[in-house]
Structures are given as structure tokens and as C-alpha cells.
Amino acid sequence: MYDPTRLAALVAVAEAGSITRAAERLGYTPPALSQQLAKLEREAGTPLLVRHHRGTRLTGAGELLLARARRVLDELEQARHELARLAGLSGGKLRVGTFQTAGIHLLPPVLSAFRRAHPDVELTVSDHEPPAGIAAVAAGRVDLALTHGYQPAEPVQLPSAVSAEPVLVEELVLVTAPGHVLAGGSARLPLSELAGQPLISMAPDHPPRQGVEAALARAGATPSVLVPTPGYALVCALVSAGLGVAVVPEMVARTAATPVGTRLLEPGNLRRTISVVHRSDEAAPAADAFRALLRGAFGRASQQN
Template sequence: MYDPTRLAALVAVAEAGSITRAAERLGYTPPALSQQLAKLERETGATLLVRSHRGARLTDAGELLVARARRILDEMERARHELARLAGLSGGTLRLGTFPTAGIHLLPPVLSAFRRAHPDVELAVANYEPPDGISAVAAGEVDLALTHTYVPAALVPLPSSVSAEPVLVEELVLITAPGHVLAGGSARLPLSGLAGQPLISMAPDLPARQGVEAALARAGATPSVLVETPGYALVCALVSAGLGVAVVPEMVAATAATPVGTRRLEPGELRRTISVVHRSAEAAPAVDAFRALLRAAFGRAGQHRHDSGPHRES
């Protein structure tokens, strides 16, 4: 049996006339789409496309398979709609809470996958700075929310009606201005190496950051600029301008809009866990479907779940 995703890729190329345009339509990179098509050709044992500088055209075998693939994909779409109606996913609204980093860098691809799978469910997204999303879920303002905790930090107890599932664990890393002396080298930098460094301090009055700020203070980092409201974009911009160094999640460093140097820290115990929270006893097919997509997208997150996620109050 042929992979439906690869059949859809072939149909997209047939309709778009080129791998590049089909990749844009499907959300792939052209090399990734080419790999899918090559696998389909191996599955069929036939050459399906002829590639040229002008695009890609179907061979006779490709034309035959596209005609059958359209029928198969149409039937699968009908089956998906019928199953969605049975599962309670044919309407209604899924209300999501998020915080800025996750909303920008994690949520969009999962929302896209959910929309493709369940186009009849409306989506509503609201911003909640952690841990406010937990309260919003408990109060019924949203159906689920992405939130985070830091290590080290005091544990945030969950209301008895709410459950949390970690989806991503990331280290905190040092960011500096490009060319900064601490950005050089591939070895991890001990926290003691921050002694005397001017530090862009990230909202130390927030419970989530208090443990991290305390660890940096013990290492001798000297507060230089205090960013009193949560805003990693501002922190990165100040670091890039040479006003100090900062310790931020890996995702923040990798997606900074301003140029920064990055270095891992020793012993790597500073971490952030991103979790999805939902109401425990509520039967909600849309929530379950969304959580499943999160697990599929970030399935390696469970490596550090034992001590880094929100904890339920006992």
C-alpha cells in the first residue's frame, strides 16, 4: 500500500507544475518533498516524474497514479469528515492559551496540522504569561494552555481539576553580543565563568525565574539591566547591543531576531519545561486530538519529565 502523504505530494506536484511550488503549498522544503517523491518511486518501482529546469512533468506512470491517487485521497477525506462527526470534532471551538515564545515558535505548525485534520473546528488563541494559563484552564476560560516552569525554581502546584503533560524540555544557555570573549569555544562554560559579567536580569520577581536568577547571583554575575516584564525579544536586543550577557532558553537563543553569540553552560542543570495543561475529568475530543498532535510534534520531550514539569497539589 502506498503512503497517502506521498500520494498527496505527487498530486500537488502535478497541480503546481514544479516541486518548488508544490513544496510551498504543502509546507515542505523542496529537498524534503523530493525525498518523499523518491520514496514513492521506490515503492511503485516506476519513474513518476521527469525533472527539468522548467519544473517537473508526470510520466505515463505518474499520470496513471495521480488519477488513482485523487480518488483515494477524496475517499480518505470523506472518511475523515465522517469520523470527525462521530468523534464530536465536526464543529465547536477549541480555545487555546499560550505564552509568546511557544505561540510564535511551537504552536503554528501544530495548529496547522490540527486545522488540516479538523477543518470544522474553530480555533481561538489567547496569550497568558505563565503560570496564568493554568488558572485560565481551571476557570474554563480556555480548553488547554501551554505554560512553562524553570529549574531551579519553586514548584507550582496545580489545581486538583487540572493535569499537565510536558511536551518539551530545553536547557538554558548563555547569550552574548557577537564576538564576545565568552562566546568563543565549544566547551561548556561553568557558571563561575559569569563572575563579574554584566547581566541582563530577566524579571527576577517572577516565581518562574527566581531560582535561575539566584543561581546566577551565586555565580557572581552582576545585574546590569533589569527587564521587569517578561520579554525575551527585548533581552536579546539588549545583549546584542553589548549591554550585558543573559541566560535564556535554547529556543529563544536560536530564534533571536538580533544577532547573538550562544554558549552552553556547565553543568547544564538550568532548564525550562514547556507543558500543556488541560482539565482532567472533562471529555473533550478536540483537546485530546490537539494533545496527540503536540506529542507527535515534540515526542522526545519526556527525557527530563521526572522533575521539571508542573506538579499537582497533593
């Protein structure tokens, strides 16, 4: 019988394209994740992955098992959801914290699914710009919160009794005015090509973005306009008006309200990880049921990237 944890590892590697990115998504170290995958290959009796200089791809056997693994994991998520319903979620409250991007583009369908399953649970949604949602969970002001972190960056130290579960990893991409010379072509743009480009500097003093800002500075991008708070809609509007280029999460680029050109960057190691944080020292059936729905919804969003 295959271990669901190892099946989840296979799915994560298939979606992330490399063991390193999958390990970050799952909260493992790359060696630990490699061990899980090696055990799965021994269970399967055949190689499931081929490693190459740009990452990892699945073998034919790996693709076959991947399809089955997704079905198994979906069934387990459904079982968790149904068990949570049996736990008596017929009242009470669920307080959800979120940041703007996730609140607009990812949270509404999850809230709708939760309301359909548990119509008697009172829902409250509040805005907490990362990393403020972590403090809100620790203080008991919300039951769980969506937050994010960027790579490269210093790891965030979580308060005791607060746990974080990564649910979506996305690349940061270049956005430009429509027709900009850097937006042309389908190949990834080397980061060095940003040298001398006027940059809409995205929250240069914001701790979660400082590592990314440093990487852009090393590449030679020249700050043109500083946006001290993480307002992606404003950044994309300034880019669209031709005031500079910017590097934003892929989800932001896809959903920009103003027209922008986009380009993947090389290397693709500038990323944002969206996580849900919650207290791990107390029973919370409503929060557990909501996190199960989040995993399914964010997993589908990841597959569409």
C-alpha cells in the same frame, strides 16, 4: 510484547541524555523511571543503557530498540488522532492559550495540522504569560494552555482537576554580543565564569525565574539591566547591543531576531520545561486530539535540539 510506557521511557532517556532529565520531562521520579527501564531491559533480555558520570547513553541493543520504539509510538499517536476524528470532531470550539515564545515558534504548525484534520472546529488562540494559563484552564476560559516552568524552582501547585503534561525540556544557554570573549570555544562554560559579568537580569521578580536568578547571583553575575517582565526579544536586543550577557532558553537563542553569540553552560541543570495543561475531569475530544498533535510536534522539536 513491550509496554508502550516503557518504550516512551527509553525514547525520553535517549533524547534527554540522562534519567534525571527524562524523569522530569515525563513527570516521574528518577527511581520510578529507573524501574521502568529495568523492566524493559528484562523484557529485551539485554542491557539497553550504560550509565556514566555525565548521564546515560544507549548500548547497541538500546539504539536498535529506540528506532523501533519511535515507530511504535508514532503509530499509537496516529491511532489516537484517528480515533479522535471518529469521535465526531465536526464542529464545536477549541480555545488554546499560549505564551509568546511557543505561540510564535511551536504552535503554528500544530494549529495548521489540527485545522487540516478538523476544519469545522472553531479555533481561538489567546495569550497567557505563565503561570496565568493554568488559572485560565482552571476557570474554564480556555480548554488547554501551553505554559512553562524553570529549573531550579519551587514546583507549581496545580488546581484540582487540572493536569499538566510535559512536552519539551530545553536547557538555558548563555547569550552574548557577537564576538564576545565568552562566546568563543565549543566547550561548556562553567557557571563560575559569569562572576563579575554584567547580566541582563531576566525577570528577577517573576516567580518562575526566581530560582534561575538565584543561581546566577550565586555564580557572581552582576545585574546590569533589569527586565521585570519576561520579554525575550528585548533581552536579546539588549545583549546584542553589548549591554550585558543573559541566560535564556535554547529556543530563544536560536530564534533571536538580533545577532547574538551562544554558549552552553556547565553544569547543564538550568532548564525550562514547556507543558500543556488541561482539565482532567471532563471529556474533551478536541483538546485530546490537539494534545496528541502537540506531543508529536514538540517531540520532533526536542530531537532537533
